[in-house]
Amino acid sequence: MPDKPRHPTPTVSPAIETRTVRSRAANDAARGRKHLTRDEVHRLMRGAIRHNRHGRRDALMLRLAFEHGLRVSELVGLRWLAVDLVHHELRVTRAKDSWDGTHPLQGDTVRALKRYQRDSGSAAGLVFVNERGAPVSADGFRRLLHRLSERVLGVKWHPHALRHACGVHLINQGVDLRTVQQYLGHANIQNTVAYTALTGRPFERLSF
Secondary structure, eight states, rough: OOOOOOOOOOOOOOOOOOOOOOOHHHHHHHOOSSOOHHHHHHHHHHHHHHHHHHHHHHHHHHHHHHHHHOOOOHHTTTTTTGGTTTTEEEEEOOSSSOOOEEEOOOOHHHHHHHHHHHTTTTSBBOOOBBBSSBBHHHHHHHHHOOOOOOOHSSSSTTTTTHHHHHEEEHTTOOHHHHHHHHHHHHHHHHHHOOOOGGSSSTTTTTOO
């Protein structure tokens, strides 16, 4: 009896996973704003302590980035020599030809820095390192914030949103533009004026 003709086994193409990679501008547009709020920053800090392996360190990084308007490169490059825990001051070295400055440290921030310094056993070199003593990289902090913000807030945020959060918060508190300019290190005040577009404070006294 002749063999039955064999039909070739159909080839099944493997499923191809497609991911949409958005730019920062596209993500900002999807969220409807470029800045985190103070409440959101504090939620992220609490989430870091609750969920992250190095939660105290990560929460402190978020706190300093927000309270001092630090760019990610300024944050990961911060050294203990710039931290004065006696006089409660932080000497900020800015990137991108911005102005350097000295900022007061808030009480909660001083306590967090002292605890972190005690736990890490270091008062020299870079402030933020991993368990092997290697620096936390800018990309490492970006990935950290992406994961944490998606988990806590349901959407990914970029580190620059922490700097924007600082500027918007100061303007909402009624701080004048020249002071905000100096605090953020803007060489051109037009960069500071841009923050007024992110807040409704300039229009509070208008009535219709």
